[in-house]
Amino acid sequence: MRIRTLTVNSRAEVVVKIIREVLALFHIEIVGAAGAADYAQLSVVNRERRRAALPVVTTEVHLFAADGSRETDSYTSAGAADELERAAVHRAIKRNFYQFVRDRFQMPHAPWGILHGVRPTKIVHRWLRSGMTPETVIGRLQTDYFCSAEKARLITEVAVRQQPFLARTDVRTASVYVGIPFCITRCLYCSFPAHLLPGEAKLRGFMEVLARDIAAAAADIAALGLTVQNIYVGGGTPTSLPNDFFAEMLEMVYNAFYGSSILEFTVEAGRPDSMSAEKIARMREFRVTRVSVNPQSMQAQTLRRIGRGHTPEEIVRMVHDLRAAHDFHINMDVILGLPGETAEDVSSTMAQVTALAPDDITLHALAIKRGSRLCRMMEETRVALPSDAETMRMSAAATDIVESAGYRPYYLYRQGYMSGDLENVGYARPGAESMYNIQIMEERQTVVGIGGAAATKVMGVRSGRMHSAFNAKDLTTYLRDIDIYIEKRRALLRAEYEEEVPAC
Known part of the structure; x- marks a missing residue:
C-alpha cells in the first residue's frame, strides 16, 4: 500500500511517530511527490476532550483518492484511570488509528497490537506491582493494546518469572x-x-x-x-x-x-x-x-x-x-x-x-x-x-x-x-x-x-x-x-x- 502524502494535525513529534509506527507495522509507505501511489493523501485529525475525569480522543481519518474524492472514518478511545494523561492520549490515538487501518484496508491483527517498544514487560511489571492479577493483566493487554492472547500470556509469564530475581536488588546494587x-x-x-x-x-x-x-x-x-x-x-x-x-x-x-x-x-x-x-x-x-x-x-x-x-x-x-x-x-x-x-x-x-x-x-x-x-x-x-x-x-x-x-x-x-x-x-x-x-x-x-x-x-x-x-x-x-x-x-x-x- 502506497500513499503520496501524510498530514497530522499536530506538531508534536511523538504524535507523528505514533501514526508512522502503525503505517510501518502494516507495510504502508508514504512515498512523497514522486512515484506511483494508491492514494493521494492521508489526513489524521485528533481531538481531545474529557469524560469522567479521563481523557478521550476522537480520531478522524480522511483518505483522498487520486481523483480528489474523500473517504472519512472516525474512531474514539478513552484513557484509563491508572495512566499518566499524556500516555493515555497517545495510546488512544494509536488505538484509533490502528483500528482505522485494519478496518479500511482489511488488515489482520498484528500479534503485538499497538504495543511498540523495546521492553513491553515494563507495563506488566507496573500492573503487577499495583496488585493486578496475572489473568487481569492478560485481559487488559488484549483490550487496551489489541495484543494477541498468545503475546499477552508470554510477556505476563516472563514478568511473573522475573519478580523474585528483581526482588534481590536494591538501589545500591x-x-x-x-x-x-x-x-x-x-x-x-x-x-x-x-x-x-x-x-x-x-x-x-x-x-x-x-x-x-x-x-x-x-x-x-x-x-x-x-x-x-x-x-x-x-x-x-x-x-x-x-x-x-x-x-x-x-x-x-x-x-x-x-x-x-x-x-x-x-x-x-x-x-x-x-x-x-x-x-x-x-x-x-x-x-x-x-x-x-x-x-x-x-x-x-x-x-x-x-x-x-x-x-x-x-x-x-x-x-x-x-x-x-x-x-x-x-x-x-x-x-x-x-x-x-x-x-x-x-x-x-x-x-x-x-x-x-x-x-x-x-x-x-x-x-x-x-x-x-x-x-x-x-x-x-x-x-x-x-x-x-x-x-x-x-x-x-x-x-x-x-x-x-x-x-x-x-x-x-x-x-x-x-x-x-x-x-x-x-x-x-x-x-x-x-x-x-x-x-x-x-x-x-x-x-x-x-x-x-x-x-x-x-x-x-x-x-x-x-x-x-x-x-x-x-x-x-x-x-x-x-x-x-x-x-x-x-x-x-x-x-x-x-x-x-x-x-x-
Whole structure:
C-alpha cells in the first residue's frame, strides 16, 4: 500500500511517530511527490476532550483518492484511570488509528497490537506491582493494546518469572558491563559498533585505555558504596582478543570487581573460531560462571552465507570443550529469519542446539539494521529474506522445541525492523535464569559501562528515572577522549549516589 502524502494535525513529534509506527507495522509507505501511489493523501485529525475525569480522543481519518474524492472514518478511545494523561492520549490515538487501518484496508491483527517498544514487560511489571492479577493483566493487554492472547500470556509469564530475581536488588546494587569492540569477521546482518581485530600496537593502546577506564569505574563504585552483583564482558566478541590480551583483560576485570557479592560473571565467547584452550583455562581461573556461545544457525550453508568462519561441528566441539573444562553455565543464541533459511532449517538447528543441553537459549528474530551489509544488499536486491509468514513458522517451530525440552521464557525484548513482527526471547531451565539479562532488560538496576561503545545506565534514586551516559562507538574517539567519558560517567553516578539515600 502506497500513499503520496501524510498530514497530522499536530506538531508534536511523538504524535507523528505514533501514526508512522502503525503505517510501518502494516507495510504502508508514504512515498512523497514522486512515484506511483494508491492514494493521494492521508489526513489524521485528533481531538481531545474529557469524560469522567479521563481523557478521550476522537480520531478522524480522511483518505483522498487520486481523483480528489474523500473517504472519512472516525474512531474514539478513552484513557484509563491508572495512566499518566499524556500516555493515555497517545495510546488512544494509536488505538484509533490502528483500528482505522485494519478496518479500511482489511488488515489482520498484528500479534503485538499497538504495543511498540523495546521492553513491553515494563507495563506488566507496573500492573503487577499495583496488585493486578496475572489473568487481569492478560485481559487488559488484549483490550487496551489489541495484543494477541498468545503475546499477552508470554510477556505476563516472563514478568511473573522475573519478580523474585528483581526482588534481590536494591538501589545500591549494580552490574558492570565491559565492552570489547572487536570481532574476527563482521557478520552479514551486524550493525553493532564492532571493529575487525587490529594489530598488536593498536590493541596495546586499547588495553592501556581500558585499564584506565576500569580503574576509574572501580574507584567510583567503591567511593559511592555500590555492590557489584553481575559482571558481563561483551562486545563485539571478547574472545577475539589474542590469548595474552584476553587473559590480561580478564585479570583486570576480576581484580577490579570480583567479590563475594558476585552472582554472575559472563563472557560472550560468541564463536568457535575465536576460542582456544588457553582462553577456557583463563575463564576458569578468573571465576567466569557463564559463557555465551552464539551459533546463530547450525546450518553450514547459512553460516557461510552470513560470513561466519566456522562450521556447526566446531560449535559442538566448543560446547564440549567448555563442559569438559569447567561447570560453566552455557547460553546459546539462535537467529530466526536469516537469509535463505526455512522453518525446517530452524527445526534442524534447534534439535542440534537442544541436544547440547545448554542452560539457556535465546531466540532472536532478525532485525534489519540500516548499518548492516545485509540492509545494503537487500536494497540492491542481491539477497532475499524469508517472508514474515515463514519467519513466524520458524518462531513457532523453535518455541515448540525449546519448551518441549523443558526451557521456559524469562526475558524478552523487541527491536525495530524485526522479521515477522516477532521478539527476542530468552529461555532457561528453571533455576538457570541469567540475573544480568533480567536486569538489563527491565532497567531496574544501575549498570556501569566500561570500554568501547559501552553505556552506563543509572537508576534514578532521586528522580525515579533512568539516566544514561554513552562511550563513543567510534574506537578512535573512545581512545582519544577517554577522560571525557570517565568524567561523564562519574558525574552521572555522583548525581544519584553521592549523598546517602534510603534503600528501597
